[in-house]
Amino acid sequence: MSGARLEIIERNCKGCSICVEFCPKNVLEMDVFLVTVPRPEDCIKCMQCELLCPDFAIKVHDE
Amino acid sequence: MAYDYEKSIRPGKLPHIWCPGCGHGIVMKGLIRAMDTCGLDRKNTAVVSGIGCASRLPGYLDACTLHTAHGRAAAFATGVKMAKPEMNVICCGGDGDGTAIGGNHFIHACRRNIDMTYVLMNNFIYGMTGGQFSPCTPTGAKASTTPYGNPDPIFDISKLAIGAGATFVARTTAAHPREIDKLIVQGIQHKGMAIIEVLDDCPTTYGRRNKFRSVIDMMKYLKASAVPVKAASKMTAEQLEGKFLTGVLFHDTDKPEYCAQYADIIKKAQGA
Numbered sequence: 311m312s313g314a315r316l317e318i319i320e321r322n323c324k325g326c327s328i329c330v331e332f333c334p335k336n337v338l339e340m341d342v343f344l345v346t347v348p349r350p351e352d353c354i355k356c357m358q359c360e361l362l363c364p365d366f367a368i369k370v371h372d373e
Numbered sequence: 374m375a376y377d378y379e380k381s382i383r384p385g386k387l388p389h390i391w392c393p394g395c396g397h398g399i400v401m402k403g404l405i406r407a408m409d410t411c412g413l414d415r416k417n418t419a420v421v422s423g424i425g426c427a428s429r430l431p432g433y434l435d436a437c438t439l440h441t442a443h444g445r446a447a448a449f450a451t452g453v454k455m456a457k458p459e460m461n462v463i464c465c466g467g468d469g470d471g472t473a474i475g476g477n478h479f480i481h482a483c484r485r486n487i488d489m490t491y492v493l494m495n496n497f498i499y500g501m502t503g504g505q506f507s508p509c510t511p512t513g514a515k516a517s518t519t520p521y522g523n524p525d526p527i528f529d530i531s532k533l534a535i536g537a538g539a540t541f542v543a544r545t546t547a548a549h550p551r552e553i554d555k556l557i558v559q560g561i562q563h564k565g566m567a568i569i570e571v572l573d574d575c576p577t578t579y580g581r582r583n584k585f586r587s588v589i590d591m592m593k594y595l596k597a598s599a600v601p602v603k604a605a606s607k608m609t610a611e612q613l614e615g616k617f618l619t620g621v622l623f624h625d626t627d628k629p630e631y632c633a634q635y636a637d638i639i640k641k642a643q644g645a
């Protein structure tokens with residue numbers, strides 16, 4: 311089930327934390343104004359983070 | 374997996390101008406997915422807006438876009454559709470643009486049932502100009518112009534559209550991203566005026582004045598306040614207090630579409 315690669319487009323991220331809050335698996339964390347991915351192995355590829363990010367700043371790659 | 378939005382965005386346009394957490398970006402992604410699902414040729418698709426934060430949306434899209442005067446999206450879009458009925462026409466804009474200064478154009482486009490899809494981002498406020506109240510600011514809510522609370526009742530945009538004659542009317546929220554494209558797709562496929570109202574968050578000028586401590590509070594509020602029409606039919610008026618109905622609220626396929634009617638007039642005038 312694991313094996314997602316989460317890509318953060320740092321240039322676009324505005325640090326709103328929507329992705330962190332709505333991730334059902336607590337994969338993401340804020341590092342002040344930038345999102346980070348401390349637990350990629352827990353990702354279930356539900357796509358909530360990518361769908362809800364207003365800034366085209368997070369992508370869930372299948373690999 | 375990862376969706377390729379970038380192919381639909383003009384090169385070099387990101388990051389966009391919207392504030393951190395502004396729902397307009399979520400709506401733009403939904404619109405891009407819907408345009409892809411419908412296979413719209415971007416050279417044959419006009420995306421038209423008025424003025425406001427929401428109305429900045431078309432400027433990012435690689436399509437035929439028109440950023441017009443405040444409140445006039447529906448009027449310009451009507452002109453485009455009449456001149457080129459074969460084009461797909463999509464309007465987008467905010468609650469202030471569409472129901473205050475542009476309310477007249479909005480209701481008359483609905484009345485004519487002209488074939489277009491209007492994505493109206495209702496964030497309950499004039500975001501761009503600093504948070505003045507709009508016809509969609511809830512009664513009692515605070516805006517920069519209603520520091521003691523808004524005394525006005527609201528326009529229910531979807532009911533307004535149905536009453537004015539639009540033939541496809543649907544509602545969702547920025548917290549329901551998959552429903553955004555699903556409803557816009559249905560709107561695009563519908564022959565006639567389709568209104569998709571997306572309840573949306575403006576953390577900067579609405580949220581902070583109205584006890585939403587963060588954008589997350591606003592998103593949770595939108596998520597919790599949406600009741601799908603089917604579920605609503607089993608609920609009491611009390612349970613529905615303060616909630617929004619979501620999904621397809623109205624769909625009529627019988628009313629004639631305006632461009633088709635107009636084509637008949639042209640034929641008559643030509644003596645055919």
Ligand SMILES: Cc1ncc(C[n+]2csc(CCOP(=O)(O)OP(=O)(O)O)c2C)c(N)n1
Nearest residue numbers: 425426427443467468469470498499500501
């Ligand atoms: C003729 C005219 N009157 C007023 C304005 C100022 N103005 C710009 S945007 C706006 C309101 C926008 O509100 P809305 O459509 O809800 O968009 P939002 O910014 O909330 O997304 C106003 C009043 C203007 N640009 N032109």
Ligand code: SF4
Nearest residue numbers: 333353354356357359
């Ligand atoms: S895809 Fe789902 S589980 Fe994975 S990081 Fe995004 S929100 Fe979390």
Ligand code: SF4
Nearest residue numbers: 323324326327329363
């Ligand atoms: S939702 Fe997008 S912009 Fe907001 S913190 Fe996450 S990646 Fe950054």
Ligand code: SF4
Nearest residue numbers: 391392395426500575
């Ligand atoms: S002011 Fe409000 S509507 Fe405008 S970009 Fe900021 S959050 Fe969005």
Ligand SMILES: [Mg+2]
Nearest residue numbers: 467468498500
């Ligand atoms: Mg607004």
